[in-house]
Amino acid sequence: MNRIQRLVARDPNVVILAVLTLSVGITLIAFLGDRFFSSLNLQSMATQVAEFGLLALAMGLSMLLSGIDLSIVSAAVLSAIVGGLFLAGEIIPITPGNESTVMWIGVAAVLVTGLLCGALNGLLIAKLSVPPILATLGTFIFFAGVGMAITGGSSVPVTIPGFSEFATATVVSIPLIFLVMCAVYGVAAFVLTRTRLGRKVYLFGENSVASRFAGVRNERTIIFTYLAIGLTVGMAGLIMLSRVNSARVGFGDSYLLQAILVVVLAGFNPFGGRGKILSLFLGLVLLQSLQSAFTIMRFDPFMRSFIWGASLLFVVGVNRLFHLRANRRRILTNLAPAVVNPIDGSPHPTESPPGEIPSTGTTETTK
């Protein structure tokens, strides 16, 4: 018991999430039975989750840097379009002899485009100090615009045979793209927890001024992270391209809200510096199980969007309550009037009822 308590105390978020995921999984298995817990459904879940998982990872990385990346979906689509042009033989004509060369060039084009998108974001944010939300808002529109200008809004079909096998290939009946996603998660977790770069990312997210005066080259950290985001997004584009076998502007628009949802659900702090890859993975499993259950139960897209929005607000609300309680406890035990509550001039039912010690958090200055 003591050990469990210690575990919970050390990392409440992961534990809560794990319990939640397990219970949702058990509930789904109990209610939907074989329709949910069959190897076929699990396999299709693993296939579907891959590209979304990579996009969510990209969003999570940007939130670690106390930013947000609104351009992930449009960057992924743009890289898929650029790659699609190669794979459709529009740039280098495909002959029976050079198929595999063209395919590799196409794959490289997807990843390079992703990297370039990330580099543009990184340069805007690091070198020009544009706030991440604005920089990525601009690139979101710009990437979509470039994609539209290239394709004119029509879809780019992949004509090289064999490219779609990447999405359907399995290793011991586990989809290959799912394994790719897991590998990327593994690398991200390793870099974030075991390397200097990872430390710098967390430090920057926690307090960028302190990080600057600690001698960390912040600009470099930002650019590296956004390059990593770009590469991740490029891989998502690659999987997208291979899975659908074509690319079109406007594909996967609903991923943006879901990516933010899963990242916040996983306990990433939108103000930066907090968040674990493991909990992101758990959140992903949870979200995908629900998604798959919705498909089995035939919910229409509006119902889904309602549920996603409501759960985003719910999760955010619960986090807020936990945060408040933790703060109150800390203040009560220390008996230190840590930070004076900004007087709101308005009744404030959730916080500091009369006679209690004010309990405003230290990090939320809403800026």
Next chain:
Amino acid sequence: MKSKATKIWLFQRVMHRRAKTTEKYLFAIVVAYAVVVAFMNPRFLRLETLFDMIAGGSGTMLLALGLSVVLISGGIDVSFTAVAIVSAYISVLTMDSLGIDNVAFAMLMSTSIGLCLGFVNAVLIQFLRLPALIVTLGTASVFHGAMAVLLGTTDFTKSEMPQSLVTFGSASLITFTTENGRYGLTMALPFVIGALILTWLILHHTMLGRSIYAIGSSEESASRLGIGILRTKLFVYGYMGALAGVMGILYFSELKYVNPTSLVGTELIILAAVVIGGAKLTGGEGTLLGTLLGVSLFALFQTTLVFLGLDSSWRNFFFGGVLLLSLGVMYARQRVADRKNLVFEAN
């Protein structure tokens, strides 16, 4: 065209301030673009192009006005398109089921629904203390999803929808006839001008406007000054919602087609139009003139790329490019100034 000196003089007489740098840049871009288009294709200089632009841009302008107020208060809102559609669609459904066929009723009802939804946003943002972006992303799907689930998404064609809206949408302030047909100025224009004046009055001539700028600059200091944060936020998001409600009805009447799945998804580009006008997400900054210029640029790209022989799919390319450029210039200058003053808050 007046000369530059007169223009500057006029500007200072009218606005009682100097023009901001972003406004100057943006004005130069708008003028340069207009000149290029006019040079390439003289058809651009006709009155009907202007009328087209006004018709296309007035809805955007209404939303942009509300959004500027939100941005000045240091917040952000991406739920306004959902609010516009939800409030207008509920109004149309009510009119349909009660048999009331009156534009004023539609406006009133849509505005009040928008106001209430805005209040919901404000309360959530105030009490969850999270980035308003995340909260309003959530409420946008909740509002729109709830509407679609509870009320369905049946669309109304021109003959099925309340006829008063159709008449309202077809009516025009001024009409003139050319060899190509009749052109009219949209009825939405008085609403936009009204909203513009109202917003300007609120921002610059009331205590409330001062409070909005104050909480945008620093919420902490504002609350210590005794400004009611919740009250101000209720107004800000409520105002945004109310304008969105008006816009929803205008939008349906202008299109003469009630489609509850349209419009949602365009919020980020409208946000971009406001941002390009110089409003900063950190709050406390932003001018209505900048917003007007930003929306004009947006409307220009939307309606006049045809004159350059490019189809409208190039719109986002140009708009995004200009946005990135202006953001880059704006924040690079800020960065230089910050470095000089030893401010290290933004990396």
